[in-house]
Amino acid sequence: MDELREVADLLNRSNCAVALTGAGVSTPSGIPDFRGPQGLWRRIDPRRFEIAYFYAHPGEVWRLFVDTFLAQAEAKPNPAHLALAELEAKGKICAVITQNVDGLHQRAGSKRVIELHGSLRYAVCTSCGARFPLSEVLKGPIDDAPRCRVCGGVLKPDVVFFGEPLPYEALQDAMMLAELSDVFMAIGTSLAVAPANRLPLIAKRKGAKLVIINQDPTELDEFADIIIRGKVEEILPRIAELI
Numbered sequence: 001m002d003e004l005r006e007v008a009d010l011l012n013r014s015n016c017a018v019a020l021t022g023a024g025v026s027t028p029s030g031i032p033d034f035r036g037p038q039g040l041w042r043r044i045d046p047r048r049f050e051i052a053y054f055y056a057h058p059g060e061v062w063r064l065f066v067d068t069f070l071a072q073a074e075a076k077p078n079p080a081h082l083a084l085a086e087l088e089a090k091g092k093i094c095a096v097i098t099q100n101v102d103g104l105h106q107r108a109g110s111k112r113v114i115e116l117h118g119s120l121r122y123a124v125c126t127s128c129g130a131r132f133p134l135s136e137v138l139k140g141p142i143d144d145a146p147r148c149r150v151c152g153g154v155l156k157p158d159v160v161f162f163g164e165p166l167p168y169e170a171l172q173d174a175m176m177l178a179e180l181s182d183v184f185m186a187i188g189t190s191l192a193v194a195p196a197n198r199l200p201l202i203a204k205r206k207g208a209k210l211v212i213i214n215q216d217p218t219e220l221d222e223f224a225d226i227i228i229r230g231k232v233e234e235i236l237p238r239i240a241e242l243i
Helices: 002-013 023-029 051-056 058-074 079-089 104-108 168-180 196-205 232-242
Strands: 017-021 095-098 113-115 118-125 131-133 155-159 183-187 209-214 226-229
Touching: 002 183, 002 209, 002 226, 002 232, 017 079, 017 168, 017 196, 023 079, 023 104, 023 232, 051 058, 058 118, 058 155, 079 095, 079 104, 079 232, 095 168, 113 168, 168 196, 183 196, 196 209, 209 232
Parallel strands: 017 095, 017 183, 095 113, 183 209, 209 226
Antiparallel strands: 118 131, 118 155
16 A cells, blocks of 8 residues: 555656556456467467568458457456546646557547557558558458558558557657656556567656556566556556545
8 A cells, every 4th residue: 555655646746657558457358468378479370460471461361350359349448547547637647658559548538648559440551551440441341451442552450560660650759758757657568578668768767766567577677666566457546546
C-alpha cells in the first residue's frame, strides 16, 4: 500500500506523467500475449508475420491475420484501461504510449494514445499508402489479399510486422513525451522489445522517476525508482482511487 501511495503522490505532483503499456494490460481482456507460456508465438510461427513473408504470401498472411486477430475486435476494456483513462481525465497523465494494437485504450476513453505498433482498426495500401477501416476491408470473404480501391495495390493490416520500422511520427511523439515526462510508468510490459524499451531510459536520463508495474520481473528493473508486482487491472484502479 505504501508503494501505491508513493505512486499516487508522484502523479499528484507531476507536470507530465506518461504511461507505456504492453501486452499485460490487455491480457485481462482476454487477449493473449505474444511471448508468455500461453503466448501467440507458441502457437504460430512468428516468421509468418515477417514483412518479407507477407509480400511473398499476402493472401495466406491475411487469412492467418483474420483467424488470429479478428476476435480482438470483440474484446472490452478492463479496469486497467479504465483507470488510465480516468487518470488522464483527472489531468494526472498526459499520454499513453502503447505497444498494443487493439485500440482498447481509446475505447476506454483515453484521448492521447500513441500507437507504436500500429492499429487493428485499419488496413494500409503497400503501394500508395492509403488507409481504410479494417471493418470495410473485411466485409467480404478473404480468399486473397484485399486490394486498394485507389490504386489497386495490395493492402496490409496496419500493424508493424517483423522487419518493418515503427511508424515515424508515433516514435517521434513517444520519444518527445519520454523526454518531457517527470514520471514515466511502464505497465504490463517486460521491456524486452526495442525500441520501446529505450523510452524509460530516455525518461530516466532526463530526470524522470521510473515506475514499473508488472506481474513479472522486467529487463529494466534495476533502473526503476518504484517497482510494483501484481495484476495491473487491480493495481491501477487502486492508484486512481488514491489520487
